[in-house]
Amino acid sequence: MSRPPRSELDGRARHLLRALIAQYIRDGLPIGSQMLARSAGLDVSPATIRNVMADLEELGLIAAPHTSAGRVPTAQGYRVFVDSLLELKPLNERDVERLRAELAPLSGTQALLASASTLLSGLSHFVGLVTVPRREEFAFRHIDFVPLDGRRLLVILVFTDNEVQNRVIEVGQAYSASELEQIANYLNAHYTGLPLAAIREHLVSEMAQARSDMDRLMAAAIDVAGAALREDTREDMLVSGQSNLLGMQDLSDVERLRGLFDAFQRKQELLRLLDRCIHADGVRLFIGEESGLGPLGNCSVIAAPYAVNGRVVGTLGVIGPTRMAYERVIPMVQAAARLVSGALSHPGP
Numbered sequence: 001m002s003r004p005p006r007s008e009l010d011g012r013a014r015h016l017l018r019a020l021i022a023q024y025i026r027d028g029l030p031i032g033s034q035m036l037a038r039s040a041g042l043d044v045s046p047a048t049i050r051n052v053m054a055d056l057e058e059l060g061l062i063a064a065p066h067t068s069a070g071r072v073p074t075a076q077g078y079r080v081f082v083d084s085l086l087e088l089k090p091l092n093e094r095d096v097e098r099l100r101a102e103l104a105p106l107s108g109t110q111a112l113l114a115s116a117s118t119l120l121s122g123l124s125h126f127v128g129l130v131t132v133p134r135r136e137e138f139a140f141r142h143i144d145f146v147p148l149d150g151r152r153l154l155v156i157l158v159f160t161d162n163e164v165q166n167r168v169i170e171v172g173q174a175y176s177a178s179e180l181e182q183i184a185n186y187l188n189a190h191y192t193g194l195p196l197a198a199i200r201e202h203l204v205s206e207m208a209q210a211r212s213d214m215d216r217l218m219a220a221a222i223d224v225a226g227a228a229l230r231e232d233t234r235e236d237m238l239v240s241g242q243s244n245l246l247g248m249q250d251l252s253d254v255e256r257l258r259g260l261f262d263a264f265q266r267k268q269e270l271l272r273l274l275d276r277c278i279h280a281d282g283v284r285l286f287i288g289e290e291s292g293l294g295p296l297g298n299c300s301v302i303a304a305p306y307a308v309n310g311r312v313v314g315t316l317g318v319i320g321p322t323r324m325a326y327e328r329v330i331p332m333v334q335a336a337a338r339l340v341s342g343a344l345s346h347p348g349p
Helices: 011-027 033-040 046-058 075-085 093-102 109-124 177-191 196-213 216-228 254-266 268-275 326-345
Strands: 127-132 140-147 152-159 164-170 236-240 284-287 299-308 311-321
Touching: 011 033, 011 046, 011 075, 033 046, 075 284, 075 326, 093 109, 093 326, 109 127, 109 236, 109 311, 109 326, 127 268, 140 177, 140 216, 152 216, 164 216, 177 196, 177 216, 196 216, 236 268, 254 268, 268 299, 268 311, 299 326, 311 326
Parallel strands: none
Antiparallel strands: 127 236, 127 311, 140 152, 152 164, 284 299, 299 311
16 A cells, blocks of 8 residues: 655644544544644644645545545554654553563463463453464473373473473384383483474484484484474464454444454464564554455554564564554553563573
């Protein structure tokens, strides 16, 4: 979507656009010239304000909804507002303390991310979203094996972020409990602190070097670890507060709401959208059609990446109507991403 050059807006037009959007976000009602004259605080005639509003409409920054004589911001108008007219406000101390308390290091990554999704929804009154990183992104701390039946084993993986994952696998041959203990001891001694992908690479390399004279323990470790540490390709996203969108004035179209809830259910399209924020330098916004997703045509997405020890592993954010208090939601998403990154990088014992 093309954006009007800032040079096309003089100081008065920028002031009036800021005043119009701020009042519309606050009240949700189309803004007429007389109302804008009162809220803008400029000593200019109503005729001048009407002329400026006509110019803003011609640039595609405001529009007349249906039969109303007033004007409302367009997605393009919101974009100019967010990029060059918005003054961010610091979060109030109560919200900051709540974020700090509930996004502190917890017993595991899943619990922390679930808290982040719920908090973003509760504080914004919109929808909170958090992508869940694959286990591949985290280093493992400890591994244990429990024989089940035949060649089936239960694998217990403990990761450095305090998450525990159980996997049932099938291996090339049956192993005794003592052999499995030896294999676990070998893997724990040599590979603790490495991500799963790195462990697999090391094992393949060692297998190639050892070739035919590989000892039995190494062969068994490669057999078992190859199945136990297989890449987990599941992708997921935690979504909270979808019901917050019901009844919102800006999202009252039933078909659009149905499409939006279908998108929350399917998740794949939203995951791809949030993946576009992985390499963003801070917060990224998609306003209206900028997301490329039809159901989000009347919505804005505010998202930011979060990291583990400086390595980005996921994205979190908020989805709400384009008429939202950007000056408050943007700092909220920034703070949540910063706190989640800190908690994941310094997990509790």
